[in-house]
Amino acid sequence: MTLFPIIQPRYGLSLSARGLTLVDLRKGWGSSRVRRVWTRALPAGLVQPSVAARSIADVPALGQELSRLLGERGGTARGLPVALSVPDLCAKVVLFEFESWPHKPAEREALLRWRLNKECLLPPTETTLVHRAYRVPGTSPGTADHPRKPAGQPVQVLCLVLRKDTLTQMEEACALSGLLPVSIGLHSLLVFDLCRGVLAKATQSAGTSRPGNTQTMYFLSLAEENFTLLALREGAPAFCRIKPLRRKASLSQEVLATIQFFNDRDAQLRPQGEDQLRPLFIIGDPESGCRGEDSPMMPEARQELGPVRTTQETEADSERMDRSGFPGGTDSSPVEGAAGDPSDLQPGRHGIGDLGVQDQPDGHEFLPTSAGPAHSVSIKYLDWSDLKVSWSAPIPDPPWSALPAVASVVAGGIQT
């Protein structure tokens, strides 16, 4: 019997089509320390993240796999509180803008469901709908969800929809193995929240050195089966797209197309946008989608996001960081040419890659758009060290697959 079962979780569990990852993490003042990581590969087809269909083919089998994973941990798992990270592809994330936002939660949900139905975004089954509202940049300060905020002001609503039975299946699998999922979140959003500190620091220092340059920023989260691109404008989410890594598709081209789509739409909606340098933060496995012998992404991704245009961290790098405000110092220094030697690769220190950018005379990377003003993008790969997550001695090479599980503990947990 667990004496106090409802506590902030120390264990984070992430689920993907390829496997399970369990982390034991201790949160400290301003930093976190991962003590252990356990991974277990899953049989093909057991977990197939999807919004349209059930994501778990066999719940008891997944429960057994979880039990085996917990068996490696040792000790009893009965009633063990855990923060669960759900694959991005299980959910549909949509951003809506409303001119007025009702006070009553029931009216809000009804409005969102109407909008989702109207735009045919709801799966034809019972769904769980959660949302979070943000003020539209330029309106009065305060969170849109705040009760003191008067109705009638435009809000941006981040809406998350997933099948109810998917959540039920995951909770059942956890229950079969004795786990108590006290917190459940979506991979990319958890990872984003994990990175909030470093993003704020980077944009703050950039704003100090280059006023007006941090109006819009991008955040790219690379997962095993998908990537998620988020755009933020003046402290509010402006764009979110989760895209699966398709066969015979170029990851970099997909990312480029997504950024371009946002730029085009943004230019139409806000033609007064200024020419600026937009930071793009990338986190996740640079070899995302490359695992597995049958993965068609493997060679391409290695070429496109892997051994390309790497830069070594030097003292000059630090100076550039100070000058630009962004760690990595990519704002005013030309990106190095393509690295011919794979040994030059260091995780998190990659350059622009071949995201379709063109070097400009002033040294910025230039991302061409079909409409509106041109924008330059500075890229920064975030590393574990940026996240203030340290690892215990037995883990020499921290796996990126543990990122969602770590994020679920650090950024998730029981909401207060």
Next chain:
Amino acid sequence: MKIPALHIPLGASGFQSLRLVQGALVCLTLGALVFAGWSWMKTQELEQAARHYEDATARVIDRTQAFKAEASVAGIQLTEERLQDLGREVSFANQVLAKQAFSWTRLLSDLEEAIPKRVSLGSVHLNFKDSTITLQGAARTLQDLTALVNELEGHPSFRNVMLAQHQIQGDSTPVSGDGGRKDPATIVSFSLSAAYHPAM
């Protein structure tokens, strides 16, 4: 630029409430544990005091047993029946002592002080057991009887005066009034009791 939080909890929303309830239960449990500890300490103190009394009781019992043994050796029985008889004998002895110490002169003197005119006493009965006296006599009128009761109540040696009975009786002898007119006379016979505690 302020970076907003994007994570939206997907799980059940009641965990925070459960956590609060759990916290309250933890506080309750801790409070109960503290109270149990405090009660245990108090129990120890009480047990120590009780042990003290038990020891004293045991000593008294031992001494009683020894006294009984000595009395038995001396030929004195200290059985329950004997103790009951002893109580009665002590009571009788006290009564005898009280009778011997009682001053009839004092009683009569006190009565003389308390009894008004036109009241006569037929008998005075003294009960030594409960220190009460019973007076029987006659008064000329009801006012005289009332005056007697009041005088007794006001006297420091008498308390709880209670008129047990009174009876108005006619007198065949006519009484001459002031104008030479003869009225039939009546007397009031009475019986009353009062507690008697001679003033020191």
